[in-house]
Amino acid sequence: MIWHLIAAVFSGLGAAGIGLVLRTLSGKRLPKWIVPVCAGLGMLGYQVNAEYSWFELKSQQLPASAVVISSQTDSMIWRPWTLAFPMVTEFSAVDRDGMTHNARGQTPVVELIVYHFERHYADVVTPTPYLLNCDNRELVPLDDATGKPALNALRTLREGAKLYTTACQPAHEV
Known part of the structure; x- marks a missing residue:
């Protein structure tokens, strides 16, 4: 700052x-x-x-194995230039090297951490661990304290979601 x-x-x-x-x-x-x-x-x-240039700078600082899976632009009235050209204020990334591919029975499951970056006066990074079922695209966050899935927060990703394609397709297909 x-x-x-x-x-x-x-x-x-x-x-x-x-x-x-x-x-x-x-x-x-x-x-x-x-x-x-x-x-x-x-x-x-x-x-x-x-x-x-914040988004470009932060995404260049990520390791080569990291993939940006989503970004959000925003406009603010006190920054009138953003009304014409919205700027990226937050984005999420996942590190392919940090993923753990497992098989629970016949179901392929990926354990991964999604890093959520937010631009404030001091940048905020929130890492959240998840389990992703590659067969039915179900994503569930893991509880920080116990490491157990929080089933009440289970959601299903759409077929072409960047997180799903990054985590569940082999590296040579992405």
Whole structure:
């Protein structure tokens, strides 16, 4: 967080310097307010760039075996540019190397952890362990304390769900 503040301040100073150079080159015909306006635009430009590049930065930091399975965009009234171009505010990923493939009887079952990333003033990562039945696409979260399936939260994934295809198809098919 502090590094973003420092970067925004230096972006503002750099843009203010550009405004000052433009004012000097124009023989002081540009008004004095051009310098603080350039500073504000520089800081705003840095902030917009940081917000829109968050998803790419975080997904590049994941290991090569990680697969992004979903993302959610959002628009905010206090960020008017997001009304035209919504930005990614959260996404979920699964690490293929962290999956455990088992067979319960004749049923193939995959134990995996879904990592849910949310963009806030400090990024939030929530790991949730799941069991996925590959025959009928049933996904059930595991209780953190006991490690037992929470059957009241059982849900069925659709046929083409990215989580299902990532976990239940062999690596060479994905």
